[in-house]
Amino acid sequence: xxxxxxxxxxxxxxxxxxxxxxxxxxxxxxxxxxxxxxxxxxxxxxxxxxxxxxxxxxxxxxxxxxxxxxxxxxxxxxxxxxxxxxxxxxxxxxxxxxxxxxxxxxxxxxxxxxxxxxxxxxxxxxxxxxxxxxxxxxxxxxxxxxxxxxxxxxxxxxxxxxxxxxxxxxxxxxxxxxxxxxxxxxxxxxxxxxxxxxxxxxxxxxxxxxxx
Numbered sequence: 093x094x095x096x097x098x099x100x101x102x103x104x105x106x107x108x109x110x111x112x113x114x115x116x117x118x119x120x121x122x123x124x125x126x127x128x129x130x131x132x133x134x135x136x137x138x139x140x141x142x143x144x145x146x147x148x149x150x151x152x153x154x155x156x157x158x159x160x161x162x163x164x165x166x167x168x169x170x171x172x173x174x175x176x177x178x179x180x181x182x183x184x185x186x187x188x189x190x191x192x193x194x195x196x197x198x199x200x201x202x203x204x205x206x207x208x209x210x211x212x213x214x215x216x217x218x219x220x221x222x223x224x225x226x227x228x229x230x231x232x233x234x235x236x237x238x239x240x241x242x243x244x245x246x247x248x249x250x251x252x253x254x255x256x257x258x259x260x261x262x263x264x265x266x267x268x269x270x271x272x273x274x275x276x277x278x279x280x281x282x283x284x285x286x287x288x289x290x291x292x293x294x295x296x297x298x299x300x301x302x303x304x
Contacts, residue, residue, distance in 0.1 A: 102162040109165035116286035120149035134199035139188040140206035144170025157181035210256040217267035232298035239294040249291040273300035
């Protein structure tokens with residue numbers, strides 16, 4: 093997907109999210125849930141939140157949630173899910189790189205399978221760093237650069253096919269140098285999330301606090 097332009101990328105996700113069934117299910121990502129359950133509900137930004145399974149879960153805990161995604165179909169599903177769960181969230185359709193939030197305006201940021209175009213990744217991460225308050229938390233799970241052999245063996249596990257859209261521990265340390273990570277690892281996991289995250293794969297997981 094690294095060769096997609098922004099419009100093609102948007103069309104890809106609109107196509108994936110337009111069916112009635114939720115592409116990745118309606119339950120929150122396990123790592124996201126385990127981390128956010130440890131935090132006091134305040135404000136959280138969730139870029140690339142898709143159909144809203146993580147944003148809606150956070151909102152159900154009392155978080156003030158801002159979710160973003162390129163897909164209007166994703167927004168429609170997220171708002172539908174929020175109604176079903178008797179909660180609400182703000183959802184912005186657009187490129188997170190073009191968003192302009194005030195500095196230090198969020199208490200937490202969740203990056204769950206937020207695989208951006210390679211030329212944008214570091215810039216977006218810097219913006220997210222700026223938008224997070226000191227002592228704020230980051231929750232990160234996304235496919236590792238060591239994941240490709242697993243995807244080749246089982247495409248149902250999902251994830252980008254291009255190495256430059258995947259992550260390493262070193263890249264997360266580089267992009268978020270001012271964080272104290274209690275968890276930062278390249279780990280094998282078993283995914284069972286809807287139709288598109290199924291099987292064994294490799295991910296980078298991070299849970300840390302901004303120290304300055």
